Amino acid sequence: MTYAFPPGGLPDQSVSPESTAIFTEAYAVLPASTQRDIVTSFLPGWQGMRMWVLARPLSGFAETFSQYAVELQPGGGSLTPEADRDAQSVIFVTHGQLRLTIGAERHSLEPGSYCYLPAGAIWTLFNEDDAIAGFHWVRKRWVGAEGVLPPLPMVTHDRDVRPIPMPETNGVWATQRFVDPLDLSHDMHVNIVTFQPGGRIPFAETHVMEHGLYVLQGTADYLLNRDWVAVGPGDFMWLRAFCPQACIATGDTPFRYLLYKDVNRHMPL
Template sequence: MTGYYAPEGGLPPQTRLMTGRAIFTTAYAVIPKGCFSDIVTSALPGWTRTKLWLIARPMTGFSEPFSQYEMEVAPGGGSDAPDPETGAEHWLFFTGGLATLTLGGTGYEMDAGAYAYIPPGTPWTLLAEGTAPARFHWLRKLYEPSPGLAPPAPIVINERDVPPIPMPDTNGVWATTRFTDPADLRHDAHVNIVTFQPGGLIPFEETHVMEHGLYVLQGRAVYKLNQDWVEVEAGDFMWLRAYCPQACYAAGPGPFRYLLYKDVNRHARLRGPFTR
């Protein structure tokens, strides 16, 4: 297991240049780590001693199905009623601190590298413990049922217990840590960790219907987004709409790793506006 970047918060000094690397286009957005200041944090009803950066949300004409938060919960904070949204499924990935996640009456200790999938309709609570804030990514999506398939079961695991799977014919320089079985069609989305060793690359421009949220956990690389090559580093977030061409080259000096969301395993809707 390796280190995970988490936002520092605060505000930049008045002496810092205001120009940075933030980009928003019709095909993609890049929110660099310098944008994660306290002036853009939010709070949530039902959560105590908590601040968050809301970095992705459903937005017509851009990215439709999911939201993503970067959460910081101070010791003693948390929630007994995390989300009133009926039918939402959740993914949590912890980058630091310590918390107890309770699912259906069972408590789980969540530290750096811990991952949880929470199916729709599953009661859950979270309490931050220890001496430092609990930091985690929280992704939400309305679950899309499919005839003959029950919703998935809860998953609680840690990255250190999940061996990365090398991509074919890459000599291990490109690998994916898969927290769910790709063949399990009960899941309508995946949240995984992608790792490139120095010199690793995506050797073609991926162009597909799946939407992405990519939060860089470690390292740096250049990413091809639509027609642009963009430098990214730990703490940056990339948000890609459907069909945005994408490729990557990890130059080093260390591994380049990111948390990846993508929607999978469901028919395209043919009637009416896209609503979930």
């Protein structure tokens, strides 16, 4: 299994600046071609790292989450990775080998590793290998609710979470749910959605959840609001609440993406 990640680098002067990048009032598309060296950022408390900020809360757009693609050099990492005690995180490893500690527990991470880190958790992350490592990092402030305890930390792997086919799809559309949808301690889900070639969302989904979709593998034609957009590995889609969406998987390999959505809480008034 392969997992896309920003390409970095910089195109040479012969390359046309024309792009499929889009930013509208309802959605944004950040193609892999836009995720270059000159748009990286750095964080205090980290060493040997850089990151692409793919999504951040914006007033009047998508407001619940941030999403980064983080690259760690050999020896890079942090003893204090999270500055916000109210922030929960999901980490999904795309390449390289990482060491994660949560309290006193130590975990070795590889491509496909998935980690949930609750708000207030004490954790560290380092690249102890000789090769560069990369991971996707999704963050959201946890919203408590009466009678609901905070979730527990979790470390698992893509291969260990069974895809659940959507009803009446003959398995061409399936979702790997890393968290039980009925576990109301969680107020965000980060899943992997897979469409086999030709599989589709057969209606325009229109719903309250905000989305971040990072294409891990394959290609598709994706409906965003009124527009059909061709997307492929490394492309990121950022959807405001109620933005209509659907897709048709193209090509001859499965179309897979990492999907964020906010769930299970009252709407703030």
